[in-house]
Amino acid sequence: MQIVPVLDLMGGQVVRGIAGRRDEYKPNQSCLVEGSEPLATARAFRERFGLTRVYVADLDAIAEAQPDFETIGELVESGFQISVDCGSVSLQTAERLRQFAVEEIIVPLETLADWKALEQLLEVIPTTSLRFSLDLMNSDPMGVLGENNTTLEIVDRVSGFGLTKYIVLDLAAVGMNGGLQTLGVCQSILERNPQAKIWTGGGIRNWEEIEELQNACDIDGLLVASALHDGQISPAEVKRLSKT
Template sequence: MELILAVDLKDGLVVHGKSGRRDQYAPLTWGPAPTAEPVGFVRTLRPAYLYIADLDRIEGRGDHDREVKDCAPLVKHCYLDRGCRGPEDYLQVPGVSTIVGTETGGADLERYHGGYLSLDIRDGGVIPTGTDPVSFLAAAGRYSFDGCILLNIQAVGTETGLDRDRLARLREACTGRLFYGGGVKGEEDLDALQETGFDGAIVATAVHKGIIPLDAVRRGQWS
């Protein structure tokens, strides 16, 4: 299972926050990296896999394309959510897979080809429609994405932990590659994701707190 380090970018810096309250996200000035400057941050942590959320572009107020292009060569692969609102928003950079989030991607997901579909979840439902994630995943096979990501926005930064039975139902509903992010609190959750068949885990807070070993993030694998 891929172990993927999440990096949120806002106003040119790596930021940290909780539960998707983006107006309260602040520069990440604690943890293993001495800088919140994106390239310096990635050079210090040296993850194998990187998930970048460009919060400025998701909210329609600028972008971090230059920072993404500078960070991408430093890792094996980068997954990028830049608030796609149409296929023309894919960022064509070697080693980068663009993510289409349900928050911004619109109702017609059949117009997208390639990249990853992120099921952005709030209050237990996929936003903006509130559809049950299991039902959404079961129907997502008709789209032309390379895989899906389950992103529990409310759980981001909270270390709330995961329900193994729920994970098993979600995994069973998806026939392709499936990642999970949001609320992963430690090694027990990573074991649960790996044992239920997930292909990737997106982590951040537990890494910065030293709960998930940085060496594992640098290897990029959990098994």
């Protein structure tokens, strides 16, 4: 299991996620770095914790603005392996992200219009470069497709496209310091597809919880932001996890 730090971007700054209520997000305050500049924040993750893989959620792009290609380019040029969620991914946007050498393009359920859109993306982007984000709100799947499909129906459809990499995230838990709410879903995905590689997160509080999760389920990565910024997880603990 690896820790994957999260950069939620809005208006060119890192913001603090609060239960998916994006109108309440404010520039991040952290014990790791002064200010909320994205590259400085990413460098703090690397310098303090040795973390070079970062999950970037471009919240402006998710709200249908242009992706923050400038920040994405700076992160890649500075040696970070990044997975980018910029909402509904057009073929043009996907190709540009690949030109930036983005490691993974996230396909989020929240903004996926229909299965045809995913099928078209797969015609030009290899499955190894895509990660499907199973976006939940209080355990219910989000977006248009979430209205007419159960969580496991969505998982089965995604698996049918040959995708094996997932993010499982309940936005209601993000930034609330209430513990992970997605363990059961992750276990169900792995029962259906033992080869699945899953990142999950939302509400991770401390090292003790991470140890419990490591013993409970074969999760590949944990998305963490607040617990790192607030000093609830130490560099020594993160480095200990990387050796297991």
